[in-house]
Amino acid sequence: MARDHIEYHIVQDMPQTPLMDKDAATGFRIAELSRDHETGAVSYFGSLAPQWIRRESGYYESDAEFLVMRGDLKIGDTVLSAGHYCFLPGGCLLGESFSDTGCELFMMFDGPALFTEANKDRADARTDLRIDHVDAKGMPWGEPPAHPGRPAEEAPAGLGVKYLRVDPETQAYTLMVRQPDGWFDPKLERHSIWEELILLDGDYLMGKMGKVTAGCYIFRDGIIPHGPQVSRHGSVWFGRGPGPIDFDYMDEPWARGLVEQYLNAKHIFNGEHETGPWGSWL
Numbered sequence: 001m002a003r004d005h006i007e008y009h010i011v012q013d014m015p016q017t018p019l020m021d022k023d024a025a026t027g028f029r030i031a032e033l034s035r036d037h038e039t040g041a042v043s044y045f046g047s048l049a050p051q052w053i054r055r056e057s058g059y060y061e062s063d064a065e066f067l068v069m070r071g072d073l074k075i076g077d078t079v080l081s082a083g084h085y086c087f088l089p090g091g092c093l094l095g096e097s098f099s100d101t102g103c104e105l106f107m108m109f110d111g112p113a114l115f116t117e118a119n120k121d122r123a124d125a126r127t128d129l130r131i132d133h134v135d136a137k138g139m140p141w142g143e144p145p146a147h148p149g150r151p152a153e154e155a156p157a158g159l160g161v162k163y164l165r166v167d168p169e170t171q172a173y174t175l176m177v178r179q180p181d182g183w184f185d186p187k188l189e190r191h192s193i194w195e196e197l198i199l200l201d202g203d204y205l206m207g208k209m210g211k212v213t214a215g216c217y218i219f220r221d222g223i224i225p226h227g228p229q230v231s232r233h234g235s236v237w238f239g240r241g242p243g244p245i246d247f248d249y250m251d252e253p254w255a256r257g258l259v260e261q262y263l264n265a266k267h268i269f270n271g272e273h274e275t276g277p278w279g280s281w282l
């Protein structure tokens with residue numbers, strides 16, 4: 001694993017710097033969340049100014065995933081607005097891009113975030129995997145599936161899952177997970193693959209981190225034990241991994257005490273689901 005362990009950033013508090021275009025600053029400002037020092041894979045939280053435009057068509061050299069949090073972004077003929085997701089395989093042609101009201105979005109690249117001007121797909125582009133538009137916020141929640149180490153019936157009750165993408169060959173996935181009020185898992189867990197996580201809204205106790213809220217970003221090698229996990233008033237995470245997830249659980253005697261203490265800490269909650277800067281994703 002060649003990305004540093006990030007646990008955690010608060011993305012909306014991070015300074016953003018302009019993306020450069022031939023040595024000129026653009027209205028596309030980004031904060032780097034994590035980077036793979038070997039492959040150049042990188043994740044950003046970015047913002048576009050109202051009326052930002054890129055007239056040139058072309059493609060990203062690497063697979064790119066966008067999740068729009070606020071505002072709008074038009075790519076070719078497709079308009080993405082808050083709660084929308086797309087998966088753009090490397091080499092797939094994108095038309096002119098434009099934001100009418102401005103935009104805040106997460107951008108995740110599986111290699112260097114290089115845009116090449118072009119007027120047709122790159123010859124090896126996986127156009128069959130392209131997903132121009134998914135209403136991630138609007139699509140219905142499903143039941144959690146079975147995973148190695150965690151049969152479906154052993155998932156802590158009440159979890160909702162939405163799969164935004166699963167690669168047919170590697171099983172790399174992008175999903176959203178919802179925890180209801182009072183949800184908890186007192187065990188610590190590990191995985192054989194890395195996890196990239198963004199808390200979209202709600203409150204969460206992730207092990208010894210203390211309470212976190214919307215905008216919490218984590219990039220973690222799966223081998224690092226994490227937990228216990230608790231939400232007092234519900235939460236929604238966005239998550240990605242490079243293959244099929246598996247679970248290896250550990251019971252730690254101190255963890256259950258942390259769960260109870262968090263659920264009973266009424267003075268740190270206002271009694272309601274805590275939405276962040278991007279509203280409710282429940």
Ligand SMILES: [Fe+2]
Nearest residue numbers: 189191195226
């Ligand atoms: Fe995990």
